[in-house]
Amino acid sequence: MSTPALPKPTAAELEMLRLLFALGPSTARQVHQAALDNKPETTYANVLRQLQLMHAKGLLTRDESQRAHVYAPAQEQESVQTNLLKELIHKAFAGSGKALVLAALKGGHVSAKERAEIQALLDEDPEK
Missing domain, CATH: 1.10.10.10 (Winged helix-like DNA-binding domain superfamily/Winged helix DNA-binding domain)
Incomplete structure (x- = not known):
């Protein structure tokens, strides 16, 4: 249960x-x-x-x-954020995580430092 x-x-x-x-x-x-x-x-x-x-x-x-x-x-921060993010993606971006990320990148909500961190994450070897 x-x-x-x-x-x-x-x-x-x-x-x-x-x-x-x-x-x-x-x-x-x-x-x-x-x-x-x-x-x-x-x-x-x-x-x-x-x-x-x-x-x-x-x-x-x-x-x-x-x-x-x-x-x-009562919940870890990441869990709260994940639940809220899922709801936002569903309600505002028709279920598309890509649309959310593109909106954040295009809307000036991501600093140069944050962009570099995102790029490093994308460049990571998924086999690791």
Whole structure:
């Protein structure tokens, strides 16, 4: 029996996940401090409530062994990104990964350094 798929994160939830991926397992206070860098108007109460809701939805795990609960993403960053990318490719690019890559390359969303990294990946021997 397979585990049920987690709900797709909202934009606000993705921001919390981004912070937690960068920080690692963290308390609400630590996440709040990190959130202030991008959005100084963010309140501690809003961050705590968002983390609690995300835990209830299954997007986060919560370690309650300490007085200050520690939150962490329920899935690895790569897994979250892969699921979102699959959905984007399906919805916006008619299922074509090639169309997505071409749009990113043509749209100026890829730096010269990133292009070189992509080219190196393409040049790798698939037999390795």
